[in-house]
Amino acid sequence: MPINQTKLIAMLNEISDKIIAERDFLTELDRPIGDNDHGINMCKGFEAVKVKLETLADKDIGTILKTTGMTLVSTVGGSSGPLYGTLFMKMGMQLAGKNEMTFDEFLDAFHIGIQGVGERGRSTTGEKTMLDAMVPAMEAMKTTWEAEHDEKTALGAGAEAAAAGVAHTKELIATKGRASYVGERGIGHQDPGATSFLFMIQTAAEKF
Numbered sequence: 001m002p003i004n005q006t007k008l009i010a011m012l013n014e015i016s017d018k019i020i021a022e023r024d025f026l027t028e029l030d031r032p033i034g035d036n037d038h039g040i041n042m043c044k045g046f047e048a049v050k051v052k053l054e055t056l057a058d059k060d061i062g063t064i065l066k067t068t069g070m071t072l073v074s075t076v077g078g079s080s081g082p083l084y085g086t087l088f089m090k091m092g093m094q095l096a097g098k099n100e101m102t103f104d105e106f107l108d109a110f111h112i113g114i115q116g117v118g119e120r121g122r123s124t125t126g127e128k129t130m131l132d133a134m135v136p137a138m139e140a141m142k143t144t145w146e147a148e149h150d151e152k153t154a155l156g157a158g159a160e161a162a163a164a165g166v167a168h169t170k171e172l173i174a175t176k177g178r179a180s181y182v183g184e185r186g187i188g189h190q191d192p193g194a195t196s197f198l199f200m201i202q203t204a205a206e207k208f
């Protein structure tokens, strides 16, 4: 079943609520390998997103996603703002003018969004960032969608892969972002940005 504006806005509201609820946990993860602000940054961004969503009910899917991304860029001080902002803006550009999206269209847009994150951050997988959750999630969703053609099952597979990706970040030495300053001392700590993405996709899978 295609996803329409109402469904998308409801999902983005659920995702925002989850990020806001996990504010302290995400901030705490950023203490040993960063500057203790990831949850604060994300919470500020998604509180602003919630306010914006109230004005977007009659807008197309592309505009809703693009506005979400622009809101994150303009309200979040840390590097997660431009990075998550790019994810949503690129998805929005890809889905411009659409009143509904199929799951195939969502997956294509998500793929392009992730590529945008990598370009913006000059980063790739294996560097202990959000990409270590996003990329496996995308791959698992594609495989499961092709096999089962069920959105909720595909999102669930994405969430499982993201969780494995987050666990794997504990073993990685960061080469991008603030966590790269602590180098090997970051081993044993999971990446905050990968964890915030895990919360997003878990929420999408649960609430779909």
Ligand code: ADP
Pocket (backbone or CB within 6 Å): 030, 034, 035, 037, 038, 039, 041, 042, 077, 078, 079, 080, 081, 083, 117, 120, 121, 122, 123, 128, 129, 130, 131, 176, 177, 178, 191, 192, 193, 194
């Ligand atoms: P800051 O690092 O500026 O304080 P946040 O704490 O909000 O910003 O976000 C940190 C998260 O951003 C990291 O956990 C990581 O997942 C992600 N990140 C940082 N730099 C990059 C990058 N170059 N590419 C991809 N993700 C990155």
Ligand code: MG
Pocket (backbone or CB within 6 Å): 030, 034, 035, 036, 037, 038, 078, 178
């Ligand atoms: Mg930080």
